[in-house]
Amino acid sequence: GAVVSQHPSRVICKSGTSVKIECRSLDFQATTMFWYRQFPKQSLMLMATSNEGSKATYEQGVEKDKFLINHASLTLSTLTVTSAHPEDSSFYICSASFQGGSHEQYFGPGTRLTVT
Amino acid sequence: EDQVTQSPEALRLQEGESSSLNCSYTVSGLRGLFWYRQDPGKGPEFLFTLYSAGEEKEKERLKATLTKKESFLHITAPKPEDSATYLCAVQGGSEKLVFGKGTKLTVNP
Numbered sequence: 001g002a003v004v005s006q007h008p009s010r011v012i013c014k015s016g017t018s019v020k021i022e023c024r025s026l027d028f029q030a031t032t033m034f035w036y037r038q039f040p041k042q043s044l045m046l047m048a049t050s051n052e053g054s055k056a057t058y059e060q061g062v063e064k065d066k067f068l069i070n071h072a073s074l075t076l077s078t079l080t081v082t083s084a085h086p087e088d089s090s091f092y093i094c095s096a097s098f099q100g101g102s103h104e105q106y107f108g109p110g111t112r113l114t115v116t
Numbered sequence: 117e118d119q120v121t122q123s124p125e126a127l128r129l130q131e132g133e134s135s136s137l138n139c140s141y142t143v144s145g146l147r148g149l150f151w152y153r154q155d156p157g158k159g160p161e162f163l164f165t166l167y168s169a170g171e172e173k174e175k176e177r178l179k180a181t182l183t184k185k186e187s188f189l190h191i192t193a194p195k196p197e198d199s200a201t202y203l204c205a206v207q208g209g210s211e212k213l214v215f216g217k218g219t220k221l222t223v224n225p
Binding site for chain 2: 002041043049104105106107
């Protein structure tokens with residue numbers, strides 16, 4: 001149980017274009033979803049927290065107009081990187097937790113974004 | 117501010133050579149300490165949650181322990197398939213997880 005999927009697993013886009021990444025909880029309803037970014041040999045850095053049906057809460061230093069997060073249902077959250085630039089190239093990982101759970105977050109497999 | 121420091125950064129073991137990974141933390145109101153395993157190019161895989169000092173949990177060759185300042189992940193008689201990066205994270209007053217940089221474990225056959 002507690003499986004989270006992400007799509008796509010890898011994406012290459014040109015500078016200035018937008019990219020959408022999907023995160024789905026497959027076998028549970030995720031009341032809260034989280035988006036992280038991970039650079040090589042670095043910690044996972046939380047970008048934002050989203051609850052179904054409400055606006056995402058962004059961490060300090062994360063541009064909410066650049067990283068658009070939508071959590072329209074209890075099983076789907078999307079992250080759109082708008083006007084991507086090479087410095088946005090990174091490994092993006094989502095996680096999900098469910099109400100009544102023991103606070104664990106279950107992670108997706110990640111999406112490798114390369115902006116050329 | 118919640119902080120997590122993991123040591124060592126990298127650890128090489130021979131198959132069967134037991135060892136421990138350390139996770140030191142400072143947190144305001146610990147709700148939980150989490151251990152994850154991460155393989156290259158993959159998302160973290162949940163291993164354990166520890167809630168209070170003195171608690172221990174085991175899974176196969178792994179055993180996690182917790183004190184008020186640190187947690188240890190003990191690996192007994194590791195196998196090459198245990199090679200991965202092991203991440204420690206704490207959860208304080210909010211639902212946010214604060215991660216350490218991880219310990220990259222390599223187990224040679």
